[in-house]
Amino acid sequence: MKTHVTERVPQAMLLLAALVVAVLLVSLGSYLLLKGGEVLSVDFLTSIPAQGMTAGGILTPIIGTVALTLITAAVSVPIGIGAAVYLSEYASDNWLTQIARAAIRNLAGVPSIIFGLFGLTIFVQGLQLGSSLLSSGLTLGLLSLPYIITTSEEAIRAIPRIVRESALALGATQWEVIRDIILPAATPSIATGVILSLSRAAGETAPILFTGATFYLSGNSVGLMQEFMALPYHLYTLVTQHQAIEQVQPIAFGTACVLLLTVLLLNLAAISIRRKYMPSTLL
Amino acid sequence: MNAITPFVAVDVQSWSLFFGTRRILHQITLQIPAKQVTALIGPSGCGKSTLLRSFNRMHEINAEAHYEGKIYIEQKDIFQWEVTTLRRQVGMIFQKPVPFPKSIFDNIAYGLKINGCPPSEIKGRVEEALQKSYLFNEVKDKLHEPATRLSGGQQQRLCIARTIALQPRIILMDEPCSALDPISTAKIEELIGELAQQYTIVLVTHNMQQAIRIADYTAFMYLGELIEANNTAELFQNPQQELTRNYVQGNFG
Amino acid sequence: MQLAFQASGFFCIAVLGGILLMLLWNSIAFFTDVPLFFFLSGTVWQPENQQYGILSLLVSTLLVTIGAMAMAIPIGIGTALYLAEYALPVLRNWLKPAVEMLAAIPSVVIGFIGIVVINPAIMAIAKTSNGLNALNGSVLLATMALPTIITVAEDAIRAVPQAFREASYGLGASKWATLQKIVVPAAYPGMIAAIMLGIGRAIGETMTVLMATGNAIAFPKGMLSSVRTITANIAIEMGEVPFFSTHYYGLFATALVLFIISFAVNFAAEKVTAHIRKFQI
Numbered sequence A: 001m002k003t004h005v006t007e008r009v010p011q012a013m014l015l016l017a018a019l020v021v022a023v024l025l026v027s028l029g030s031y032l033l034l035k036g037g038e039v040l041s042v043d044f045l046t047s048i049p050a051q052g053m054t055a056g057g058i059l060t061p062i063i064g065t066v067a068l069t070l071i072t073a074a075v076s077v078p079i080g081i082g083a084a085v086y087l088s089e090y091a092s093d094n095w096l097t098q099i100a101r102a103a104i105r106n107l108a109g110v111p112s113i114i115f116g117l118f119g120l121t122i123f124v125q126g127l128q129l130g131s132s133l134l135s136s137g138l139t140l141g142l143l144s145l146p147y148i149i150t151t152s153e154e155a156i157r158a159i160p161r162i163v164r165e166s167a168l169a170l171g172a173t174q175w176e177v178i179r180d181i182i183l184p185a186a187t188p189s190i191a192t193g194v195i196l197s198l199s200r201a202a203g204e205t206a207p208i209l210f211t212g213a214t215f216y217l218s219g220n221s222v223g224l225m226q227e228f229m230a231l232p233y234h235l236y237t238l239v240t241q242h243q244a245i246e247q248v249q250p251i252a253f254g255t256a257c258v259l260l261l262t263v264l265l266l267n268l269a270a271i272s273i274r275r276k277y278m279p280s281t282l283l
Numbered sequence B: 001m002n003a004i005t006p007f008v009a010v011d012v013q014s015w016s017l018f019f020g021t022r023r024i025l026h027q028i029t030l031q032i033p034a035k036q037v038t039a040l041i042g043p044s045g046c047g048k049s050t051l052l053r054s055f056n057r058m059h060e061i062n063a064e065a066h067y068e069g070k071i072y073i074e075q076k077d078i079f080q081w082e083v084t085t086l087r088r089q090v091g092m093i094f095q096k097p098v099p100f101p102k103s104i105f106d107n108i109a110y111g112l113k114i115n116g117c118p119p120s121e122i123k124g125r126v127e128e129a130l131q132k133s134y135l136f137n138e139v140k141d142k143l144h145e146p147a148t149r150l151s152g153g154q155q156q157r158l159c160i161a162r163t164i165a166l167q168p169r170i171i172l173m174d175e176p177c178s179a180l181d182p183i184s185t186a187k188i189e190e191l192i193g194e195l196a197q198q199y200t201i202v203l204v205t206h207n208m209q210q211a212i213r214i215a216d217y218t219a220f221m222y223l224g225e226l227i228e229a230n231n232t233a234e235l236f237q238n239p240q241q242e243l244t245r246n247y248v249q250g251n252f253g
Numbered sequence C: 001m002q003l004a005f006q007a008s009g010f011f012c013i014a015v016l017g018g019i020l021l022m023l024l025w026n027s028i029a030f031f032t033d034v035p036l037f038f039f040l041s042g043t044v045w046q047p048e049n050q051q052y053g054i055l056s057l058l059v060s061t062l063l064v065t066i067g068a069m070a071m072a073i074p075i076g077i078g079t080a081l082y083l084a085e086y087a088l089p090v091l092r093n094w095l096k097p098a099v100e101m102l103a104a105i106p107s108v109v110i111g112f113i114g115i116v117v118i119n120p121a122i123m124a125i126a127k128t129s130n131g132l133n134a135l136n137g138s139v140l141l142a143t144m145a146l147p148t149i150i151t152v153a154e155d156a157i158r159a160v161p162q163a164f165r166e167a168s169y170g171l172g173a174s175k176w177a178t179l180q181k182i183v184v185p186a187a188y189p190g191m192i193a194a195i196m197l198g199i200g201r202a203i204g205e206t207m208t209v210l211m212a213t214g215n216a217i218a219f220p221k222g223m224l225s226s227v228r229t230i231t232a233n234i235a236i237e238m239g240e241v242p243f244f245s246t247h248y249y250g251l252f253a254t255a256l257v258l259f260i261i262s263f264a265v266n267f268a269a270e271k272v273t274a275h276i277r278k279f280q281i
């Protein structure tokens, strides 16, 4: 078939745009993985930073990030799912509900550094939790909340009404329907959303800058009221605050690589949960 | 005896139902006899499902719905029943089979558990319900597999088993065969015939042949009103109302 | 139980309200010391000299964002059009999740790329001594805004009913003409929303610009000058400022400005999508 030039040129330009994106993705990913791969080893992951962070591994920031993410989850998952259940199952469509929905949408758009300021004001200063793991975890919990609510609410709404009615028709109370039918059925999609939100929170830096993250910690003890090291903040300080730029660069690459891999793996986990359970979940 | 006799399972008195300001059901008065199959027929949108769902107060999940009139189940106003008790006494089967995402066994056990059945009795009652719904032989080796793996017809019989496990008085069925193939439909129809010896059955159907085959009584509704109710043979062969005649002769709907 | 759920639902109102209150409260404390007019019209941010002009920060923020959009809009919309209209399903099935994955990369990692890759590249190409500048930040923010733009725009394009296209082909229009005259106009609101959300993402970003733009406090002269955005400024100064000083309150005032801008951008995006109901990122 003969295609006119006026058809081909624009198509080629659109293809070019897509290619730019594809090349960007591939080169970005492979560059980080290759450079990081050079330092990545079990040793790197399991030893604490040494010699002013020019040697050793990243165990301390890994522990910090894991602990931080657990606190984030402890805050945002119950509240987030609770709010999603409320919005999808109980809330009538009145002005208060609409304000709540608007608040959730807007919270999702608030820059993360402003969450950092909020955490500083409320948790560090107001509740006197100080600059600590707990303050940072609470701050990130708030940050994750709108995402968890939105994805969970969608997951719950995706369950057909007839399923609820079938359970009600057996004499179940509304709470029993939610607990025994709705939540179990929505769990795979909720889990997908939660994993993605937490992976996002784990990579955040701005909200923990002034709420508890610290440059260096000797030893690797974790405590709720202690400051902590975190992977993203570690990467930031290595490349911007450290004197011996040349010496820390390999470690920085390793850290970036670990962050990237973590996010990739969490995303893949989320996608595979979705693929595995979605079609067979219901009807 | 007056209208309320022990033989009337559901007694509907001037029942009107509104969604917001829209009136869906208008002054319906109808007695549904106990331990018989009563079919509700009528063109699409005439309010059959709405009437059926009034009986187990299913409209309560819709804030828009409000009502006038009375419905008595077992001679007791439906609003004097505890709603969960009412729904346990008045089971409901839906148009599409709705297995919960649980095992076959747990699907049936679920209703028993939430209604306070002692754990020691659950297994026996699950099996009894499966037997009664003619499903036991087909599933006895896979009781703990997900119910979603059953065929559509089996799923619908599972839903029936789930309902009769609670030993209700009345079973409401809203087009229970419309999503099924002819063979599954035949099985369900046979099952309904069996169940009618023990339970009161109210069946919404679009299939007039089905009503003729299995219903003892038939009620014809049109635009939210009850036009005519009679025993099935009488209603189809000798309708008293013009509208009914047109409908059963296939002139509309 | 319902009460517990209800409480969680309204918790979000409290959080958003709390954020707003915190920003306003501290900003008011600031404006009792520094008149609003000087804050909004001053070009010099030098707290040590009691100079609290937001303009250089604001202009830097806008400069980096505009630069980012100049790259991200054509590439993002182009990719969305290509994926929705031309790409083979295989390519689409790979590129789309990959693009979504790009959105998940932590911003420090992107900032790190700015330092180790874009920085030397700019120095080599533009022959400057410092590649940590507005251009660098723009490239990175473009990368970060791309997933949002592509995903939302592609959804909008695919939401255009197939019948529109078929009707156009039926009249003998070519594929490109159909795209230009039928598909793009129909998907226009969604594409605008995509861009708005992309801007929202870029404007509020902190770590990337903090790491890649050099953070010089001077009024920006162009894409090649080192700039300091509102977000970066807060990140830099909040760690060192004495609590409850004018300077401390001043940082909240800049945050309030940032909040208002990003609120407005997201609000605009929401208004345009209000009738398409399809804008998940």
Ligand SMILES: Nc1ncnc2c1ncn2[C@@H]1O[C@H](COP(=O)(O)OP(=O)(O)OP(=O)(O)O)[C@@H](O)[C@H]1O
Residues within 6 Å of the ligand: B019, B024, B042, B043, B044, B045, B046, B047, B048, B049, B050, B051, B062, B064, B206
């Ligand atoms: N939740 C609701 N809100 C408002 N109107 C409703 C609602 N449910 C049903 N209706 C309206 O009530 C009327 C009766 O609906 P109903 O489902 O009872 O009809 P039906 O006789 O069962 O029809 P079909 O045979 O198609 O199932 C219809 O006009 C329908 O639009």
Ligand SMILES: [Mg+2]
Residues within 6 Å of the ligand: B048, B049, B050, B174
């Ligand atoms: Mg119906």
